[in-house]
Amino acid sequence: MPISANDTNRKSWIEVPENSDFPLQNIPFGVFLTKENVVTVGTRIGNHAIDLGALQQLNYFEGIELTDDMFMQDTLNDFISDGKKTWRLVRNRIADIFDQTNPKLRDNPKHKDIVIFDIADVEMQLPVLIGDYTDFYSSKEHATNVGKMFRDPENALLPNWLHIPVGYHGRSSTIVPSGIPVHRPIGQTLPAGETTPVFGPSRLIDFELETAFITTDANVMGEMIPINEAEDYIFGMVLLNDWSARDIQKWEYVPLGPFLAKNFASSISPWIVTMDALEPFRVPGPKQNPSPLPYLLQKGKHSFDINLEVAIKPEDAQPTVVSNSNFKYMYWTMNQQLTHHTSNGCRVNSGDMMGSGTISGPTPDSYGSMLELTWGGKNPITLNDGTERKFINDNDTVIMKGFCKNSKVRIGFGEVSTKLLPPFVRK
Amino acid sequence: MPISANDTNRKSWIEVPENSDFPLQNIPFGVFLTKENVVTVGTRIGNHAIDLGALQQLNYFEGIELTDDMFMQDTLNDFISDGKKTWRLVRNRIADIFDQTNPKLRDNPKHKDIVIFDIADVEMQLPVLIGDYTDFYSSKEHATNVGKMFRDPENALLPNWLHIPVGYHGRSSTIVPSGIPVHRPIGQTLPAGETTPVFGPSRLIDFELETAFITTDANVMGEMIPINEAEDYIFGMVLLNDWSARDIQKWEYVPLGPFLAKNFASSISPWIVTMDALEPFRVPGPKQNPSPLPYLLQKGKHSFDINLEVAIKPEDAQPTVVSNSNFKYMYWTMNQQLTHHTSNGCRVNSGDMMGSGTISGPTPDSYGSMLELTWGGKNPITLNDGTERKFINDNDTVIMKGFCKNSKVRIGFGEVSTKLLPPFVRK
Numbered sequence: 001m002p003i004s005a006n007d008t009n010r011k012s013w014i015e016v017p018e019n020s021d022f023p024l025q026n027i028p029f030g031v032f033l034t035k036e037n038v039v040t041v042g043t044r045i046g047n048h049a050i051d052l053g054a055l056q057q058l059n060y061f062e063g064i065e066l067t068d069d070m071f072m073q074d075t076l077n078d079f080i081s082d083g084k085k086t087w088r089l090v091r092n093r094i095a096d097i098f099d100q101t102n103p104k105l106r107d108n109p110k111h112k113d114i115v116i117f118d119i120a121d122v123e124m125q126l127p128v129l130i131g132d133y134t135d136f137y138s139s140k141e142h143a144t145n146v147g148k149m150f151r152d153p154e155n156a157l158l159p160n161w162l163h164i165p166v167g168y169h170g171r172s173s174t175i176v177p178s179g180i181p182v183h184r185p186i187g188q189t190l191p192a193g194e195t196t197p198v199f200g201p202s203r204l205i206d207f208e209l210e211t212a213f214i215t216t217d218a219n220v221m222g223e224m225i226p227i228n229e230a231e232d233y234i235f236g237m238v239l240l241n242d243w244s245a246r247d248i249q250k251w252e253y254v255p256l257g258p259f260l261a262k263n264f265a266s267s268i269s270p271w272i273v274t275m276d277a278l279e280p281f282r283v284p285g286p287k288q289n290p291s292p293l294p295y296l297l298q299k300g301k302h303s304f305d306i307n308l309e310v311a312i313k314p315e316d317a318q319p320t321v322v323s324n325s326n327f328k329y330m331y332w333t334m335n336q337q338l339t340h341h342t343s344n345g346c347r348v349n350s351g352d353m354m355g356s357g358t359i360s361g362p363t364p365d366s367y368g369s370m371l372e373l374t375w376g377g378k379n380p381i382t383l384n385d386g387t388e389r390k391f392i393n394d395n396d397t398v399i400m401k402g403f404c405k406n407s408k409v410r411i412g413f414g415e416v417s418t419k420l421l422p423p424f425v426r427k
Numbered sequence: 428m429p430i431s432a433n434d435t436n437r438k439s440w441i442e443v444p445e446n447s448d449f450p451l452q453n454i455p456f457g458v459f460l461t462k463e464n465v466v467t468v469g470t471r472i473g474n475h476a477i478d479l480g481a482l483q484q485l486n487y488f489e490g491i492e493l494t495d496d497m498f499m500q501d502t503l504n505d506f507i508s509d510g511k512k513t514w515r516l517v518r519n520r521i522a523d524i525f526d527q528t529n530p531k532l533r534d535n536p537k538h539k540d541i542v543i544f545d546i547a548d549v550e551m552q553l554p555v556l557i558g559d560y561t562d563f564y565s566s567k568e569h570a571t572n573v574g575k576m577f578r579d580p581e582n583a584l585l586p587n588w589l590h591i592p593v594g595y596h597g598r599s600s601t602i603v604p605s606g607i608p609v610h611r612p613i614g615q616t617l618p619a620g621e622t623t624p625v626f627g628p629s630r631l632i633d634f635e636l637e638t639a640f641i642t643t644d645a646n647v648m649g650e651m652i653p654i655n656e657a658e659d660y661i662f663g664m665v666l667l668n669d670w671s672a673r674d675i676q677k678w679e680y681v682p683l684g685p686f687l688a689k690n691f692a693s694s695i696s697p698w699i700v701t702m703d704a705l706e707p708f709r710v711p712g713p714k715q716n717p718s719p720l721p722y723l724l725q726k727g728k729h730s731f732d733i734n735l736e737v738a739i740k741p742e743d744a745q746p747t748v749v750s751n752s753n754f755k756y757m758y759w760t761m762n763q764q765l766t767h768h769t770s771n772g773c774r775v776n777s778g779d780m781m782g783s784g785t786i787s788g789p790t791p792d793s794y795g796s797m798l799e800l801t802w803g804g805k806n807p808i809t810l811n812d813g814t815e816r817k818f819i820n821d822n823d824t825v826i827m828k829g830f831c832k833n834s835k836v837r838i839g840f841g842e843v844s845t846k847l848l849p850p851f852v853r854k
Contacts (some may be wrong), residue, residue, distance in 0.1 A: 131558075131599060131600055132598055132599050132600050137683060158681055158682060159617075159622070160615075160617075160624070160678055160679060160681070163615060163623075163624050164615055164624075164678075164679055166679070166682075166683055166686075167683070167686055168595070168596070168683035168684050168686050169595070169596035169597060169598055169686070169690070170596060171559055171596055171773060172558060172559050172599075173558055173559050173773070173774040173775065173776055173779070174648055174772075174773055174774050176648070182648070182649075183648075183649040183772055185771035185772055186651065186770060186771060186772070187770060187771045188587075188590060188591055188720065188770075190586075190587075195586070196590075196717070197587070197590050197591075197720065198720075199720045199721070199722055199770075202771075221601055221603070221609070221610075221691075221692070222609075222610040222691075222848075222851030223851055223853055224613065224851075224853070245771070248771065251587055251591075252587060252591055252593070253682070253684075254585055254587070254682075255585060255593075255680070255681075255684070256564060256593055256594070256595035256684040256685065257595050257680075257682070257683040257684025257685075258683065258684075259593075259594055259595050259596070260767075260768070260770065260771040260773065261771075263596070263771070263773045264648075264649075264771040264772045264773055265648070265772075290623070293615065293624065293625075293626045294626070295626055340687075341687075343613060343614060343615075343626075343687065344612035344613060344614045344629075344672070344675070344687040344688075344690070344691040345601075345610055345612055345613070345691045345692075345851055346598060346600070346601055346687065346690045346691055347600040347601050348600065349600055352600070423649075424649030424650055424651075424772055426650055426651070
């Protein structure tokens with residue numbers, strides 16, 4: 001039986017800098033483009049990208065049942081479709097190939113030259129073709145903050161919130177990986193005190209600090225995934241900046257929910273960190289009171305201790321960290337979200353993405369959006385360069401990071417870093 | 428220059444029954460499976476399905492620039508990507524091949540045997556891989572009826588409704604073609620007078636009579652499609668039954684909109700009728716007052732006179748028509764919907780689908796949902812077999828039809844016919 005990829009005694013023969021998000025115990029999955037214009041499925045160790053397509057061609061996955069072109073693809077969808085058993089076999093094999101005690105690839109310079117790239121020399125792509133994107137609203141602190149600001153401070157949570165992992169559908173076509181800049185959207189807004197809307201650039205662009213999970217094929221149409229099976233269908237997680245235009249949202253969202261306020265862009269970190277890699281960081285979530293209905297009830301530890309951070313980097317200045325939050329604050333778990341999503345028989349496919357909703361913690365410095373951090377713009381944040389922000393300015397870059405850490409290992413997501421450009425001008 | 432496919436003097440050498448939706452002037456596009464398990468792109472004339480893949484292999488599209496396997500595919504996405512000029516060349520060529528005066532295929536029994544199928548011998552598939560599905564809410568009568576029932580009868584329309592073609596994102600993964608039965612969904616609902624929800628089969632399953640349009644690649648991310656260009660990006664239309672669970676909807680939809688109440692199933696008619704085929708039925712839409720903002724303003728005829736009909740067929744009885752409506756009642760046009768959708772830079776791809784929202788006419792017999800037809804269940808409908816319906820019963824089949832007709836030609840959609848099964852039981 002091979003040693004688990006999670007064994008913290010293992011080290012790689014690839015150098016892993018101190019505090020790297022990508023030790024041998026991580027082995028995330030992604031898709032990258034090389035300088036030779038080859039797109040391949042890959043993983044990352046330290047500051048090196050590994051071409052899994054090349055590894056497969058060179059027979060390093062011998063003995064694992066994989067279709068011939070499993071990794072020579074521009075998405076992970078087929079690999080994810082193969083299910084948990086295959087994910088584990090492949091992840092453990094990769095840990096084995098790069099273990100410092102294994103000479104096979106280590107001592108083969110020709111192969112190394114084909115397989116290993118400096119991370120600076122590759123361009124990360126979207127890791128999956130996202131068929132459907134759902135965004136939940138599962139942080140109690142966030143829902144409460146929004147309720148206080150826009151509805152009734154005394155009854156901030158709506159009656160359904162403690163019973164339902166509230167969610168809605170987002171737009172797949174505008175999900176982009178870290179590094180792709182996005183334009184400030186134009187749209188309809190209603191100026192204060194007016195009854196006729198105006199059309200122009202949004203003035204209130206916000207980030208939303210989220211994570212998202214990527215699913216495998218979960219069910220046939222009609223079938224509910226029981227809560228105790230839900231985690232078998234979750235491949236891994238990414239960081240998600242669910243860009244929002246608060247002024248457009250306010251005018252458009254009743255009664256059918258946010259639409260153009262959200263679907264101009266959603267940015268994700270490019271490496272999918274597997275649930276297996278996150279296993280050591282399992283923690284209980286907040287106590288759920290009232291008890292969820294039986295179909296959503298699950299005992300044990302189903303949350304994860306993932307540190308999250310947001311920084312704003314003005315065009316010509318260093319980044320300022322504006323929020324420190326943690327995934328463990330989420331009220332509803334990913335299992336509950338997935339089970340609820342399928343409870344009506346909604347089909348979930350390989351490569352679907354489900355966002356957590358804004359992750360706000362209990363303290364004001366842990367809120368996951370500018371809306372909450374500045375309390376609707378009333379309390380601007382001063383950045384390190386002395387400038388103030390109520391929301392995000394043109395040419396600001398929003399950088400989200402996430403990592404887990406214990407005394408033995410650090411498993412991270414890298415970052416999702418996105419520059420906000422001025423409104424698009426048609427040529 | 429070839430004669431237009433729309434020329435009403437043309438007849439096909441394939442027999443077209445009287446009142447068929449599919450004369451030579453229609454030439455819709457779809458995807459079907461033959462008894463030999465071959466999937467191909469096709470069209471329909473009368474009661475025959477035409478294999479366009481076979482026609483291409485047999486060189487009938489010579490002179491039109493097409494990739495070699497354009498029609499030997501299981502979706503129309505690539506063909507739609509090729510744009511309006513190609514759609515027209517192909518549609519006119521098909522009209523030419525099947526024109527009664529053209530002996531080329533007509534007098535070639537070998538080729539006919541390969542190309543032409545009895546419609547009863549093929550199984551219609553989803554015509555496109557739908558990347559993103561958006562549903563609008565663009566019938567003023569429907570929005571008013573819903574507002575009267577659930578909000579304020581005196582102020583039934585919300586303040587944004589006359590300014591925005593209100594829309595929201597739906598779920599692509601549960602869109603199915605006509606003929607695929609759907610299960611009654613299970614979900615959370617709040618019994619009247621209670622504060623704690625229950626979990627069980629929805630009791631209020633409804634249809635929504637809609638049409639939908641299928642887009643081609645419209646824009647790069649960030650770019651708005653100007654209103655006067657919008658129709659260049661619309662390939663054609665289908666009928667859409669946007670199944671709804673009214674009790675689930677009522678409990679879940681605030682504040683982020685309908686989710687599980689809708690995403691258990693959406694059924695579409697399998698043949699995409701092109702905008703070119705619908706051209707003779709262009710009519711002005713309702714007068715828009717107040718005038719839309721300039722980015723949504725367009726003069727001329729941008730609606731279509733499409734008769735729509737809904738029937739309910741109990742398990743062992745004939746269908747009863749319960750609604751007669753018309754697409755021309757829609758307040759917001761498809762052009763306005765598409766321009767609004769891209770106004771914030773949201774990317775629209777080939778194969779995206781955009782639903783009209785429930786199409787209700789001005790009279791009670793033209794309402795597009797049971798919710799409105801029975802006014803929330805207060806006025807049950809009596810079917811021809813003497814049974815009553817407030818909503819849809821298990822084993823009922825809902826059949827929607829749509830067609831355009833003038834003195835010279837009838838262009839139709841066929842139907843979307845869907846049986847509602849009892850809740851799914853996991854094996």
